[in-house]
Amino acid sequence: MTDQTNTPKPAAKTAKRTAGAIAMAALLAAIFITPVIIDDQFVYHIFITICIFAGLSTAWNIVGGFAGQLSLGHAIFYGIGAYAGIMLTNIGISPWIGMFAGAGIAAAVAAIISYPCFRLHGPFFALSTIALLEVFRVLALHFRDFTGGATGMMIPLNIGWEWMVFRERLPALIIAFGMMCFILAVAWWIRSHRLGFQLVATRERESAARAAGVGTVKVRLFAVSISAALTAMMGTFHGMYLTFIEPESAFSLAFSIQIAMFALIGGLGTVFGPLLGAVLLVPLTEFARGALGAEAIGLHGFVYGAVLVLVVIFIPNGLMGLVGRWFTSRTATTGTQAAEISTPDEVRTFTPPEPGEEIMRVRNLNKHFGGLHVTNDVSFTLREGEILGLIGPNGAGKTTLFNMISGFLDADSGTVEVKGPDGKWHSPTNPADFATLGVGRTFQIVQPFAAMTVEENIMVGAFHRYPHVDDARAAARRTAEKMGLAPYLHAEASSLTIGGLKRLEVARVMAMEPRVLLLDEVMAGINQSDVRRAIDLMLSIRDEGVSIIAIEHVMQAVMSLSDHVIVLSSGEVIAEGKPRAVVEDPQVIEAYLGKEFTHA
Numbered sequence: 001m002t003d004q005t006n007t008p009k010p011a012a013k014t015a016k017r018t019a020g021a022i023a024m025a026a027l028l029a030a031i032f033i034t035p036v037i038i039d040d041q042f043v044y045h046i047f048i049t050i051c052i053f054a055g056l057s058t059a060w061n062i063v064g065g066f067a068g069q070l071s072l073g074h075a076i077f078y079g080i081g082a083y084a085g086i087m088l089t090n091i092g093i094s095p096w097i098g099m100f101a102g103a104g105i106a107a108a109v110a111a112i113i114s115y116p117c118f119r120l121h122g123p124f125f126a127l128s129t130i131a132l133l134e135v136f137r138v139l140a141l142h143f144r145d146f147t148g149g150a151t152g153m154m155i156p157l158n159i160g161w162e163w164m165v166f167r168e169r170l171p172a173l174i175i176a177f178g179m180m181c182f183i184l185a186v187a188w189w190i191r192s193h194r195l196g197f198q199l200v201a202t203r204e205r206e207s208a209a210r211a212a213g214v215g216t217v218k219v220r221l222f223a224v225s226i227s228a229a230l231t232a233m234m235g236t237f238h239g240m241y242l243t244f245i246e247p248e249s250a251f252s253l254a255f256s257i258q259i260a261m262f263a264l265i266g267g268l269g270t271v272f273g274p275l276l277g278a279v280l281l282v283p284l285t286e287f288a289r290g291a292l293g294a295e296a297i298g299l300h301g302f303v304y305g306a307v308l309v310l311v312v313i314f315i316p317n318g319l320m321g322l323v324g325r326w327f328t329s330r331t332a333t334t335g336t337q338a339a340e341i342s343t344p345d346e347v348r349t350f351t352p353p354e355p356g357e358e359i360m361r362v363r364n365l366n367k368h369f370g371g372l373h374v375t376n377d378v379s380f381t382l383r384e385g386e387i388l389g390l391i392g393p394n395g396a397g398k399t400t401l402f403n404m405i406s407g408f409l410d411a412d413s414g415t416v417e418v419k420g421p422d423g424k425w426h427s428p429t430n431p432a433d434f435a436t437l438g439v440g441r442t443f444q445i446v447q448p449f450a451a452m453t454v455e456e457n458i459m460v461g462a463f464h465r466y467p468h469v470d471d472a473r474a475a476a477r478r479t480a481e482k483m484g485l486a487p488y489l490h491a492e493a494s495s496l497t498i499g500g501l502k503r504l505e506v507a508r509v510m511a512m513e514p515r516v517l518l519l520d521e522v523m524a525g526i527n528q529s530d531v532r533r534a535i536d537l538m539l540s541i542r543d544e545g546v547s548i549i550a551i552e553h554v555m556q557a558v559m560s561l562s563d564h565v566i567v568l569s570s571g572e573v574i575a576e577g578k579p580r581a582v583v584e585d586p587q588v589i590e591a592y593l594g595k596e597f598t599h600a
């Protein structure tokens with residue numbers, strides 16, 4: 001079998017990474033060395049400003065890019081850091097201590113205000129962050145005894161490293177550059193470890209991430225706290241660098257937008273995009289201001305807007321997208337469209353094993369949507385190593401039942417119990433609890449994390465058992481091998497065919513090493529050879545000791561796989577038993593199969 005994907009091969013990927021790392025190291029070196037060589041006050045100022053904005057935007061990107069939460073209130077944390085630094089300096093405490101105090105306060109504030117806001121999505125989240133920013137600005141104006149009110153606060157002119165105030169520009173550049181590198185390192189670490197994968201998965205498909213055992217609220221809170229702490233630290237330094245702060249500039253919406261803009265232009269959700277955004281935009285606006293003087297007030301807004309429009313039109317993935325394309329064109333291998341893997345034409349025959357002990361008990365589940373009684377007293381038991389087929393006409397309530405037995409939906413009444421690895425019975429209530437007990441699920445409409453490769457998609461599931469990235473990667477590769485996805489490991493998930501996507505959906509759950517697998521129509525919309533492959537796959541999964549409940553309309557699969565079949569119609573169990581007995585039941589023929597099926 002040959003690898004016929006159109007994706008970069010591992011060697012090409014490594015070469016691309018090395019070339020990227022060298023380019024970034026060269027850029028960072030240039031940012032530090034250029035002002036030192038030119039040795040001009042204004043040039044120093046530009047490069048210090050680049051470092052400050054690159055740092056702030058990189059910190060913002062942890063929430064806005066990785067987690068996809070468009071915060072327009074990040075100046076709250078910047079302001080907290082700036083005020084903490086200057087207020088403590090005024091009472092004789094070094095801003096180095098103020099920096100950590102501000103970071104701690106900002107992290108706590110971020111967690112408290114984000115918890116309710118994360119319930120809001122899209123523009124509503126952005127609006128809530130703007131509203132909170134306004135609250136902080138008004139508070140800073142109101143408590144003038146602490147903040148100096150509208151007149152602001154000056155720093156006492158204590159010169160030296162201890163006070164972060166210098167006559168020369170070089171020490172300020174060293175601090176700004178060091179902090180920017182630190183923030184970049186934190187962002188890189190997050191993106192390449194479990195937290196980063198989970199954040200991107202949450203951004204891409206929250207339901208799928210939850211099914212993979214990701215605590216989506218927890219990881220976002222963690223991300224926003226880290227981002228806020230880093231923003232506050234840079235805020236402290238910037239406050240000391242400017243030697244003066246006041247509420248209008250410290251808690252400014254325009255400033256928040258500016259931070260976000262660097263990331264948008266540089267490449268949202270990439271580690272180095274915000275740095276590229278700052279490198280492009282800061283000199284552009286600073287030189288324009290320098291050249292035009294007072295006539296250029298507000299010019300930076302115009303420049304940012306114009307560049308943003310150009311980026312959106314020509315390079316929607318930002319500057320990093322452009323850089324990525326450039327590297328890919330030099331290192332990628334070419335090939336044909338993804339080819340399917342050959343499989344034997346015959347379906348494997350099997351002898352059903354004796355059913356084991358009970359592993360899941362569902363009793364009297366009822367669910368109403370308004371006046372619609374979607375599941376009516378549904379009860380069944382799943383045994384270890386059993387494949388249970390769940391069939392019924394469209395709208396019978398099968399997916400609703402799945403949602404209740406995986407924690408995505410609360411039942412109006414009834415119970416779902418799962419036997420844990422400890423041998424005790426548990427009553428889980430949310431997807432994370434179900435995942436912990438070993439219950440994994442797929443979705444009827446496939447939910448790939450489109451911005452990730454096949455390998456990374458599967459790793460999101462593997463992280464559930466293997467917190468370390470190397471272990472998760474190894475587990476993902478093992479799972480991909482079993483699922484026939486090994487040749488596509490480095491392909492973008494979105495490039496797979498529907499059959500491939502369905503297998504990816506199963507692979508992600510299998511990487512969680514589940515004990516109970518809930519499969520929602522994994523064979524819908526796939527061709528005959530894929531159906532045969534899927535049947536083989538399900539049998540090999542069961543051979544590993546996994547119990548399966550499969551919603552399925554493909555009767556060929558239901559008949560050849562299921563040990564036990566349940567038929568749901570209008571929310572009620574109308575028949576259950578061995579497949580052969582069930583399909584001959586007149587009620588099932590009437591409600592679901594039709595007479596043609598029996599004749600066939």
Ligand SMILES: Nc1ncnc2c1ncn2[C@@H]1O[C@H](COP(=O)(O)OP(=O)(O)OP(=O)(O)O)[C@@H](O)[C@H]1O
Nearest residue numbers: 369372374392393394395396397398399400401444
């Ligand atoms: N969130 C919801 N709010 C209101 N009604 C809903 C909701 N979810 C499902 N329903 C309705 O509940 C009924 C059962 O839907 P469900 O998706 O569980 O059926 P199904 O058996 O899985 O159907 P299919 O085979 O077409 O997927 C349908 O009439 C559907 O329109």
